[in-house]
Amino acid sequence: MSSPLVEVRQLRDRIGQIVTVRGWVRNARTSKTRFIELRDGSGFIQCVAGAEVCDPESYEMAGRLTQECALAATGLVQTHPRSGAPELLVQHLELLGESRDFPITPKEHGIEFLMEKRHLWLRSKRQWAILRIRHAIAKAIRDFFDGEGFTLLDAPILTPSACEGTSTLFATEYFHEGQAFLSQSGQLYQEPGLAAFGKTYCFGPTFRAEKSKTRRHLTEFWMVEPEVAFAHLEDVMVLGERMMKSILERVLETKREELSVLERDLGPLESALSVEYARMTYTDAVARLRELGSDIQWGEDFGNDDETILMNAMDRPLWVHRFPKAFKAFYMEPDPEDDRLALGADLLAPEGYGEVIGGGERASSLDYLLGQISHHGLNRADYEWYLDVRRYGGVPHAGFGLGLERAVAWICKLPHVRETAPYPRMMGTLRP
Amino acid sequence: MSSPLVEVRQLRDRIGQIVTVRGWVRNARTSKTRFIELRDGSGFIQCVAGAEVCDPESYEMAGRLTQECALAATGLVQTHPRSGAPELLVQHLELLGESRDFPITPKEHGIEFLMEKRHLWLRSKRQWAILRIRHAIAKAIRDFFDGEGFTLLDAPILTPSACEGTSTLFATEYFHEGQAFLSQSGQLYQEPGLAAFGKTYCFGPTFRAEKSKTRRHLTEFWMVEPEVAFAHLEDVMVLGERMMKSILERVLETKREELSVLERDLGPLESALSVEYARMTYTDAVARLRELGSDIQWGEDFGNDDETILMNAMDRPLWVHRFPKAFKAFYMEPDPEDDRLALGADLLAPEGYGEVIGGGERASSLDYLLGQISHHGLNRADYEWYLDVRRYGGVPHAGFGLGLERAVAWICKLPHVRETAPYPRMMGTLRP
Numbered sequence: 091m092s093s094p095l096v097e098v099r100q101l102r103d104r105i106g107q108i109v110t111v112r113g114w115v116r117n118a119r120t121s122k123t124r125f126i127e128l129r130d131g132s133g134f135i136q137c138v139a140g141a142e143v144c145d146p147e148s149y150e151m152a153g154r155l156t157q158e159c160a161l162a163a164t165g166l167v168q169t170h171p172r173s174g175a176p177e178l179l180v181q182h183l184e185l186l187g188e189s190r191d192f193p194i195t196p197k198e199h200g201i202e203f204l205m206e207k208r209h210l211w212l213r214s215k216r217q218w219a220i221l222r223i224r225h226a227i228a229k230a231i232r233d234f235f236d237g238e239g240f241t242l243l244d245a246p247i248l249t250p251s252a253c254e255g256t257s258t259l260f261a262t263e264y265f266h267e268g269q270a271f272l273s274q275s276g277q278l279y280q281e282p283g284l285a286a287f288g289k290t291y292c293f294g295p296t297f298r299a300e301k302s303k304t305r306r307h308l309t310e311f312w313m314v315e316p317e318v319a320f321a322h323l324e325d326v327m328v329l330g331e332r333m334m335k336s337i338l339e340r341v342l343e344t345k346r347e348e349l350s351v352l353e354r355d356l357g358p359l360e361s362a363l364s365v366e367y368a369r370m371t372y373t374d375a376v377a378r379l380r381e382l383g384s385d386i387q388w389g390e391d392f393g394n395d396d397e398t399i400l401m402n403a404m405d406r407p408l409w410v411h412r413f414p415k416a417f418k419a420f421y422m423e424p425d426p427e428d429d430r431l432a433l434g435a436d437l438l439a440p441e442g443y444g445e446v447i448g449g450g451e452r453a454s455s456l457d458y459l460l461g462q463i464s465h466h467g468l469n470r471a472d473y474e475w476y477l478d479v480r481r482y483g484g485v486p487h488a489g490f491g492l493g494l495e496r497a498v499a500w501i502c503k504l505p506h507v508r509e510t511a512p513y514p515r516m517m518g519t520l521r522p
Numbered sequence: 523m524s525s526p527l528v529e530v531r532q533l534r535d536r537i538g539q540i541v542t543v544r545g546w547v548r549n550a551r552t553s554k555t556r557f558i559e560l561r562d563g564s565g566f567i568q569c570v571a572g573a574e575v576c577d578p579e580s581y582e583m584a585g586r587l588t589q590e591c592a593l594a595a596t597g598l599v600q601t602h603p604r605s606g607a608p609e610l611l612v613q614h615l616e617l618l619g620e621s622r623d624f625p626i627t628p629k630e631h632g633i634e635f636l637m638e639k640r641h642l643w644l645r646s647k648r649q650w651a652i653l654r655i656r657h658a659i660a661k662a663i664r665d666f667f668d669g670e671g672f673t674l675l676d677a678p679i680l681t682p683s684a685c686e687g688t689s690t691l692f693a694t695e696y697f698h699e700g701q702a703f704l705s706q707s708g709q710l711y712q713e714p715g716l717a718a719f720g721k722t723y724c725f726g727p728t729f730r731a732e733k734s735k736t737r738r739h740l741t742e743f744w745m746v747e748p749e750v751a752f753a754h755l756e757d758v759m760v761l762g763e764r765m766m767k768s769i770l771e772r773v774l775e776t777k778r779e780e781l782s783v784l785e786r787d788l789g790p791l792e793s794a795l796s797v798e799y800a801r802m803t804y805t806d807a808v809a810r811l812r813e814l815g816s817d818i819q820w821g822e823d824f825g826n827d828d829e830t831i832l833m834n835a836m837d838r839p840l841w842v843h844r845f846p847k848a849f850k851a852f853y854m855e856p857d858p859e860d861d862r863l864a865l866g867a868d869l870l871a872p873e874g875y876g877e878v879i880g881g882g883e884r885a886s887s888l889d890y891l892l893g894q895i896s897h898h899g900l901n902r903a904d905y906e907w908y909l910d911v912r913r914y915g916g917v918p919h920a921g922f923g924l925g926l927e928r929a930v931a932w933i934c935k936l937p938h939v940r941e942t943a944p945y946p947r948m949m950g951t952l953r954p
Contacts, residue, residue, distance in 0.1 A: 187916040246945040285563075
């Protein structure tokens with residue numbers, strides 16, 4: 091057959107033409123007319139094989155297709171009379187790859203089984219939709235920062251010292267240098283970049299060896315971390331909000347089909363695109379939580395449950411700012427108006443999702459940082475390079491980190507973060 | 523001062539206006555008129571402080587500025603009479619951050635010292651130019667694959683088994699699962715994605731614990747790995763060449779200033795954008811190398827020296843294809859016309875740079891792969907999930923990997939790959 095090869099996404103422009111598509115059989119129903127749902131990664135197409143149009147061998151083949159076999163289907167592109175979607179009136183089929191007993195059948199499977207078969211589970215319409223949205227979010231993030239004049243400054247994964255505590259680090263032997271640790275954050279590596287580039291970001295995998303199984307934690311996750319010279323706490327909230335809106339705009343513009351596969355209610359996303367985000371100090375948030383029934387005490391960090399309670403009660407994203415210094419990173423700028431507090435700001439997503447962004451202003455005083463390093467029992471020698479940022483033309487600066495998988499979980503409204511990555515890594519999950 | 527804050531890159535549009543710029547002092551020359559070279563990451567601007575325009579305190583300050591102190595400079599944007607570039611006629615200066623004895627002075631420094639001070643070395647004009655070009659290359663790569671309808675499928679870093687040999691792996695304890703290894707390639711994780719997405723790519727850090735110090739090797743480097751269903755060896759060469767040209771087009775279009783900082787001869791880049799790349803079988807390349815004086819024997823892999831010799835003699839990038847199976851990965855499709863060979867193709871960059879792309883067609887036969895796994899002494903159980911790609915709708919497919927840092931090294935014409943990453947990791951280099 092010499093008809094043109096086209097991708098399913100292009101079929102709308104081929105109505106009335108004879109074309110060939112190649113893909114995998116998602117489903118095949120056989121009666122007098124045979125209906126084949128074919129998928130090529132760019133989209134889904136119904137192929138209709140009837141005895142009057144299809145050649146006899148192909149018609150016969152269409153009656154015994156197995157789930158996930160690979161096919162080339164040639165035929166006339168027409169518009170489905172009711173749905174208006176393109177469909178293919180099959181003239182000829184060619185079997186390209188056999189498939190016997192595909193393990194994931196249309197029946198329900200347990201999550202443990204699906205996670206073991208993640209490499210095959212990817213073929214489900216739901217996983218296709220989620221990971222295409224993940225891609226759109228990642229691209230929107232990069233386009234946003236590139237468009238704002240940020241320079242991409244990839245942070246190293248292999249690092250000689252701990253950035254946010256030592257108990258949750260993956261370690262590896264590094265030649266004669268002793269142990270290296272997998273980075274938990276690229277932030278310390280962004281700050282020295284400011285005097286060179288003014289505005290930087292990194293966007294890569296980060297690691298936390300947390301011995302906990304929650305619906306919000308992966309051990310390996312992607313994080314984007316912008317950092318801006320001359321910026322303050324307020325700038326972090328403004329920048330983070332603009333970035334979130336740019337993500338939502340992109341997803342709503344380009345991923346309607348995928349959102350519809352997920353049956354995602356678009357209302358909360360459209361709202362988060364148009365409204366101004368709420369703001370609340372940590373102190374007010376604690377009071378609000380206690381009204382809502384939490385037993386949190388001032389000075390304690392939010393637990394997952396607290397974030398859920400707080401954000402179930404909100405109709406829009408919420409910035410919580412000015413946290414107790416005690417549970418925040420050593421490098422945060424203290425609040426000049428209350429020295430118990432640090433100038434941090436976290437963005438919590440609505441619909442019960444909780445933290446997606448954590449950030450704030452970085453301490454600009456060398457003396458303050460030296461005190462903090464000593465107070466936190468850190469090894470000063472490990473941080474001399476980082477302290478140099480303050481020694482040579484130090485200026486106020488601020489930034490934040492957005493966890494990609496948490497943004498995906500909220501935007502797709504997933505019950506668990508394990509579906510947000512192609513091959514998620516959690517405690518107990520290292521394969522495939 | 524209430525004049526508008528602008529970035530240096532925007533000054534061309536502000537001629538005749540009073541503005542404020544903020545940045546770091548790269549250099550300050552003092553005579554009757556004081557010349558300050560200021561840098562804000564978006565560009566470089568000469569500030570001219572003369573006694574007749576500048577206020578007295580600022581004029582005095584301009585006479586004692588130190589290297590790398592941070593400044594806000596307010597004044598009139600005008601065009602330099604000879605160069606035509608914008609310059610700032612200073613009315614007022616404000617010191618934002620002091621700097622004493624910046625370690626990297628205009629004199630020459632040894633490479634060991636510069637690597638130890640990498641976080642400060644980033645401020646040099648040369649490193650600024652290289653890393654901005656790196657950013658442009660990375661962005662061009664993503665835009666290329668996104669524009670072609672590929673889906674980004676991030677590969678995991680923490681993997682349970684070795685992909686390309688076990689001697690060069692970084693290992694870490696992974697809870698109760700035993701050892702995890704830092705990924706050397708995302709390719710095995712792309713292949714199962716094809717039946718879901720048709721065309722995929724990953725682009726993230728990869729790791730090789732190679733105990734060698736060469737000008738071409740980092741232990742941590744970024745690699746883009748596209749994979750295409752229904753593609754063959756020829757498609758790999760066509761796709762790789764189109765990607766390279768799209769990178770070169772972007773860099774030549776948007777990074778002229780940076781290339782000029784590096785004094786990069788544009789001829790070879792412009793040529794590689796316009797000519798068709800050369801092609802040579804491995805067998806012919808060995809013969810050519812022997813003519814050029816190498817003692818390579820048929821069946822041996824190219825050494826760094828061989829690639830240098832071969833590519834010093836070429837005026838354009840070169841595809842070498844059809845290599846002996848013996849030294850290529852177990853998953854390569856055998857050549858149907860010569861079963862000693864595998865359908866692989868590497869792209870070597872000219873000017874002596876050597877391999878930047880490695881790729882080829884993947885074996886589509888389950889039986890052949892089972893034989894290869896056994897022949898290479900691999901543990902079949904580790905690969906069952908990967909073999910599933912062939913069990914359920916297996917089709918021909920192919921792909922490649924491009925090492926970002928090697929592309930940067932060639933395009934910037936750097937003598938060593940250590941300058942291609944913000945914080946390079948090599949044997950002996952884990953800090954800062």
